[in-house]
Amino acid sequence: MAKNNQGNGKKSKWIMRIILLIATVIFVYPLVWNIIASFKSNEEILDSPWALPTALRFDNFIRAFTEASMGEYILNSFLVTALSMVILLILVVPTAHVLARFDFKGRRFLHNFYMAGLFIQPVYIMIPLFLMMNNLEMLDNRLWLSVVYAAGALPFSVYLLTGFMRSIPKEYEESAAIDGCGYFRTLLTIIAPLAKPGILTVVIFNFFTFWNEYALALVLLSSDEKKTIPVGLANLMEVQRFATDWGALFAGLVLVLIPTVTLYALTQKKLTEGMSMGGLKG
Incomplete structure (x- = not known):
């Protein structure tokens, strides 16, 4: 009985960790994408919005x-x-x-x-x-x-x-x-x-x-x-x-x-x- 409770507890912890990881990706990804896009040219943003910038354009x-x-x-x-x-x-x-x-x-x-x-x-x-x-x-x-x-x-x-x-x-x-x-x-x-x-x-x-x-x-x-x-x-x-x-x-x-x-x-x-x-x- 104790082993079953421990196993259920570990499963609950892993499920919670997975949920938190997914939530972290959902909230962090737009922030990271925004930072990457701030260093791109207009052409790069429109043509390849998911790619990394070819150069860091601080003039933006x-x-x-x-x-x-x-x-x-x-x-x-x-x-x-x-x-x-x-x-x-x-x-x-x-x-x-x-x-x-x-x-x-x-x-x-x-x-x-x-x-x-x-x-x-x-x-x-x-x-x-x-x-x-x-x-x-x-x-x-x-x-x-x-x-x-x-x-x-x-x-x-x-x-x-x-x-x-x-x-x-x-x-x-x-x-x-x-x-x-x-x-x-x-x-x-x-x-x-x-x-x-x-x-x-x-x-x-x-x-x-x-x-x-x-x-x-x-x-x-x-x-x-x-x-x-x-x-x-x-x-x-x-x-x-x-x-x-x-x-x-x-x-x-x-x-x-x-x-x-x-x-x-x-x-x-x-x-x-x-x-x-x-x-x-x-």
Whole structure:
């Protein structure tokens, strides 16, 4: 009986490995093909899309930066993402601290209010949001787009970081109070460093969200010089349909993927651990 169980367990492991291998090929192959195509000429892409390039054409990346303005789009995305992250952290760290560490009248209602925000994303209320920002003359402004991003990410970030805050022993705050630390100083010097894994998870998770967001950036930004990567890349795809500069298009796609793939490769372990820890402790 034990041997049969062991045999079934080994079969299950091999089946799981085969499934994972197939899934890896399905997800990795388009990425590899995109990288290969970014070094090809237009003729090679059209005549032999599955073959390796005869030469590495780095001029595709140069044209993507200069003629397709990918460098400007990347800079705008970095600016919007950084602003959104700063605004989000300024809001989420004290909010999560209050909800996790203090007991006051209305705390439960406030917590549920933030949790309800998980089901209301800014893209769902895009039309009234556009009309409101238009009346307040906030359109075509990267700062206000960053505020919208931060506000949309606030509910989930509060939920995630609250779980980390609750896991910190209250003895640290009691010791800080005995030493004369106020609430704000305790948050900055005691709670925030101890909650660094949760804060890092919030930063990593929302970086991908802000970097890849398309719908709001398309609606709220109208100037070409202010467009972020997803909008600029979509415009580039439309242009390349008629210009037939496919090499520059695929080079632009690679440039867009480099920051996200690199960040995920470096932090995927911390991201998955942080998500599970925050969910369990919350």
